[in-house]
Amino acid sequence: MSKTTNQANLPALFFSFFKVGAFTIGGGYAMLPVIQREVIETRHWLSTEEFVELIAIAEMTPGPVAVNTATFVGYRTAGIPGSVMATLGVVLPSFSLILAIAVFFPRFASHPVAQHLFYGIRPAVVALIGHALYKLGRKILVNKFGYAVAFTVFLAQLLLGVPPIPTLLLAAGAGLLYHQANHGDAQKHNNEQKHDPKDRR
Amino acid sequence: MRLFAQLFFTFFKIGAFTFGGGYAMLPLIQVEVIDTYGWLTLNEFLEIIAIAEMTPGPVAINTATFVGYRTAGFFGSVAATLGVVLPSFLIILLIARLFTGLTKSSWTKGVFTGVKPAVIGLIGLALWRLGSVTLTDYKTILLFLGALCLLIKGRLHPIPVLILAGLSGLLLA
Structure with a gap:
C-alpha cells in the first residue's frame, strides 16, 4: 500500500492543496477530479487504490472531504508538519x-x-x-430500515425538537443493532482481519 | 474573549458532527447559528449558501469564515474556521497514524448503517424549514420548481442555475 507514497516537501504540499482549495467550486465531490490530477497523476503522493480508500474514510469521518484528504496526504508524505501545511493550503x-x-457584503446586500x-x-x-436530498436519498435509502430511520429523524426533529447530535447518536445505536442482527457472521470474520498486522510504511 | 470561545466551540461541534460533508451539516449550522445564538437570520443563511456555492471551498468552511467575521471581525473568522477544521x-491524523482497514470494520459499518439515513432525515428537515420561510408566494414556488427541474432533469451545474435564478429574480421582483 505504501509503495507509491512518495515523500513530499512542505511548500509543494501547501501549493498543491492551495490549488485544490481554489478550484473546488460547489464543494463535496466536485473537487475529487482536481485532487486526483494533482495528488495522484502529477505528484504521485497516493495510488488510485489509496485514494478510493481515503474517500471511504472521508465519508465515515466528520468534516469536508477536501480537508480530510489534505490532512491524510500531508501526514502520509511529510508527517505532522506536512498535514498542517496541506490543511492550511486547502482552507x-x-x-x-x-x-x-464578508467585508464588502453588507453594502452589497x-x-x-x-x-x-x-x-x-x-x-x-x-x-x-432539494436536489442534494434527492441524490443522496436515492443512494443511501436502500432498504426499509433506511427509510424508517430517515422519517423517524425528520419527525422527531420537526414535532419534538430533538437536537441533531443526540439524534445522530441514537441513529448510530440503531444502526449497530440492525447491523449486528443481520450480519452477525460477517463481524467475526472482520474482527479476525482487524488483528491481522499490516505493514503500512 | 467569550464570543471567540463561543464561535470556536460552536464550529468545533459543527465540524465534529458533519458526516458526509456538504449539505449534511446545514441542519446543524441552522440549529446552532440561527436558533441557538441568533448570529444569522434565515435569509442571511440562504445568502451564504448561495455565496458558498459560487465560491471555491467547502460550504462548512465558507459559513464558518462568514459567520465568524460577521459576529466578531477578523479574529472571529479565524476562531470559527479553526474550530470547524x-x-x-485531528480524527484523520489519528486514522492516518493508527488504523488501516477501518472501512472494513463491522462496527463502523453498523454505525453508518444508522447515521447515513439519519443524515437524510436531517437534510429533509433543513429543506422543510428553509422552504417554509422562502417559498411564500407563487413566484418563489415557480422559481423553486424551475431550479429543481434544471438540476434534476437538465443536470445543470449549480452555478448556472443560481445565475439564471438571480436574473429571473431581477425580472420578477
Whole structure:
C-alpha cells in the first residue's frame, strides 16, 4: 500500500492543496477530479487504490472531504508538519475569498439590485438542497430500515425538537443493532482481519 | 474573549458532527447559528449558501469564515474556521497514524448503517424549514420548481442555475 507514497516537501504540499482549495467550486465531490490530477497523476503522493480508500474514510469521518484528504496526504508524505501545511493550503483560498466578501457584503446586500437577485436566488438555493436530498436519498435509502430511520429523524426533529447530535447518536445505536442482527457472521470474520498486522510504511 | 470561545466551540461541534460533508451539516449550522445564538437570520443563511456555492471551498468552511467575521471581525473568522477544521484534522491524523482497514470494520459499518439515513432525515428537515420561510408566494414556488427541474432533469451545474435564478429574480421582483 505504501509503495507509491512518495515523500513530499512542505511548500509543494501547501501549493498543491492551495490549488485544490481554489478550484473546488460547489464543494463535496466536485473537487475529487482536481485532487486526483494533482495528488495522484502529477505528484504521485497516493495510488488510485489509496485514494478510493481515503474517500471511504472521508465519508465515515466528520468534516469536508477536501480537508480530510489534505490532512491524510500531508501526514502520509511529510508527517505532522506536512498535514498542517496541506490543511492550511486547502482552507486558505476559501477563507480569504469569503473574508473579502464578508467585508464588502453588507453594502452589497442592501443594494436593491442585490436584493432582487437574491429574491430569485433564495428559492434556487432551496432547490439545491432539494436536489442534494434527492441524490443522496436515492443512494443511501436502500432498504426499509433506511427509510424508517430517515422519517423517524425528520419527525422527531420537526414535532419534538430533538437536537441533531443526540439524534445522530441514537441513529448510530440503531444502526449497530440492525447491523449486528443481520450480519452477525460477517463481524467475526472482520474482527479476525482487524488483528491481522499490516505493514503500512 | 467569550464570543471567540463561543464561535470556536460552536464550529468545533459543527465540524465534529458533519458526516458526509456538504449539505449534511446545514441542519446543524441552522440549529446552532440561527436558533441557538441568533448570529444569522434565515435569509442571511440562504445568502451564504448561495455565496458558498459560487465560491471555491467547502460550504462548512465558507459559513464558518462568514459567520465568524460577521459576529466578531477578523479574529472571529479565524476562531470559527479553526474550530470547524480542527475535528476532522485531528480524527484523520489519528486514522492516518493508527488504523488501516477501518472501512472494513463491522462496527463502523453498523454505525453508518444508522447515521447515513439519519443524515437524510436531517437534510429533509433543513429543506422543510428553509422552504417554509422562502417559498411564500407563487413566484418563489415557480422559481423553486424551475431550479429543481434544471438540476434534476437538465443536470445543470449549480452555478448556472443560481445565475439564471438571480436574473429571473431581477425580472420578477
